[in-house]
Amino acid sequence: MDITEEKVDNLNAILKIQIGKEDYESRVGDVLKDYKKKVRLDGFRPGMVPVGLIKKMYGKAVxxxxxxxxxxxxxxxxxxxxxxKILGEPLPSDKEQKTIDWDNQTDFEFAFDLGLAPEFDMNLSKKDKIAFYKIKIDQKLRDTYIENYTRRYGTFTPVEMAGEKEMLKGSIRQIDAEGNITENGIYAEDTSFSIEIIKDKKIKDKFVGTRIKDVINFDIKKAFPNDQEIASILYINKDDVPALSSDFQFTINEISRFENAELNQEFFDKAFGKDKVKTVEEFEILVENEIKNNLTGEEEFKFSLDVKEKTINKLEIELPVEFLKKWLFRINEGKVAKEEIDKDFEKFEKDLKWQLIKDKVIKENEIKITEDEALDYAKKVTLMQFQQYGMTNISDEQLENYARELLKKEEENKRIYEKKYEEKVIEFIKELVKIDLKEVTTDEFNKLFDKK
Structure with missing residues (x-):
């Protein structure tokens, strides 16, 4: 057997493999002998089928x-x-591969196209400037966080008359054009909705000022253009909503107003655990720290995007574009059109370049992730997940246990290690370049993403 590599250019090569009879004959013979022992064929005892017949039946496939x-x-x-180092996988060469005659040939030649990984230098220095945007913490932001906390632990309080934001609970029935209850029509005994989500102003005005036991006839599809909302109110399938054409009658049984929680000990205990926060001042300090932690995450995320963009653009890494497009088409087995690959290729190209940069930094600088570092990152991910559901009073022991369970899941483990490696690569590049610190408001920071 002989393998030769023919360079097409710096990013493409052709690998030619010549295979002679001596390379495969014994392997094919061993497989056919094994077939002979196992094949069951009418007219022959087990293991006694002639080798010639076995070869005729299975030789070509083997x-x-x-x-x-x-x-x-x-x-x-x-x-x-x-x-x-190659990109993607070797592909049978459309230009160089000769036709194979499996029935008559004994020597074979195969040709494969290779997409070569590019060579490049990390030529970043303090001459390269990357902005790091620091978000100012103003009173508006503090008030927003406090509002979110008090709303999260707020309660509904019964009231006598409905305003524009009250929650109504009662029964709803389908009615005909004359306002009569439709026999065998849609009926929900115990349903609810907020007046605030009614989209039609005239219908909303009908409900404002109502009291318990008041009855309102209205066009439900005008009131709630969202099919899912209507399905939830009527307890029907969403697919059945478009067919509705009649009005509905709502009888009010309860009226309640949502009120944010007061800043008292009951609220502090619910939000953070028994006696962990005892004063408004302690609560405000905790909120301040949470804002800082959250903003740090947002600031670092924005910085990581800018690092990627700056590094990719500065290094000008070349890729075997045509090979990669062909490879993407082949691995998707024709399920994705070439036009679709062309359309999405720019994003794929950027992601691949960034992966090459990461791999280079990690390898050349022998960057490693310790188990403790992975655990700390898993704890951070776990804490964020809990906070999304309003769970803030998680003990360190609980957090670590959940994080360890997360790391036991193969996909999650891989994702956490990849994220931690990326974090270290960003930090490495941060030391190479000059950081241009810019202080911005929350609104200014959010607009930075609109520019992309």
Missing amino acids: LIEEINKIISESISKYLIDKDL
């Missing part, structure tokens, strides 16, 4: 399978031995 194995093994060994 030959193709064994040669494919030899090719795969040979390519893998060649790439390792030559320390050849």
Whole structure:
């Protein structure tokens, strides 16, 4: 067997593999001998089917399978031995591959296109400037956080008369054009909705000022253009909503107003655990720290995007574009049109370049992730998940237990390590370049994303 590499250019090569009879004959023979022991054929005792007949029945398929194995093994060994870095996978060459006659040939030649990983230098220095946007913490932001906390632990209080934001609870019935209850029509005994979400102003005005036991006839599809909202109110399938054409009658049984929680000990205990916060001042300090932590995450996320963009643009990494497009088409088995690949290729190209940069930084600087670092990152991810559901009073022991369980899941473990590696790569690049610190308001910071 002989393998030769022909360079097309710095990013493309052709790998040619010549396989002779001596490379596959014994392997094919061993497989056919094994078939002979196992094949059951009418007229022959087990294990007594002639080799010639076995070869006639299975020889060609076995030959193709064994040669494919030899090719795969040979390519893998060649790439390792030559320390050849490729992108994607070797593809049968459309231009160089000769037609194979499996019935008559004994020697074979195969040609594969290779997309070569580009060589590049990390030529970043303090001459390269990347902005780091620091968000100012103003009173508006503090008030927003406090409002979110008090709303999260707020309660509904019964009231006698409905305003524009009250929650109504009662029964709803389908009615005909004359306002009569439709026999066997849609009926929900115990349903509710907020007046605030009614979209039609005239219908909303009908409900404002109502009291318990008042009855309102209205066009439900005008009031709630969202089919899912109507389905939830009527307890019907969302797919049945478009067919509705009649009005509905709502009888009010309860009226309640949502009130944010007061800043008292009951609220502090619910939000943070028994006696962990005892004064408004302690609560405000905790909120301030939470804002800082959250903003740090947002600031670092924005910085990571800018680092990626700056690094990719500065290094000007070239890729074997046509090879990669062909490879993407092949691995998707024709399920994705070439036009679709062309459309999405720019994003794929940027992601691949960033992956190459990360791999280079990690390898050349021997960056490692310790188990403790992975655990700390998993704890941070876990805490964010809890906070999304309003769960803030999680003990350190609970947090660590959940984080350890998260790391036991293969996909989550891989994701956490990848994120932590990326974090370290960002920090490495941060030390290479000059950081241009800019202080911005929340609104100014949010507008930075609109520019992309």
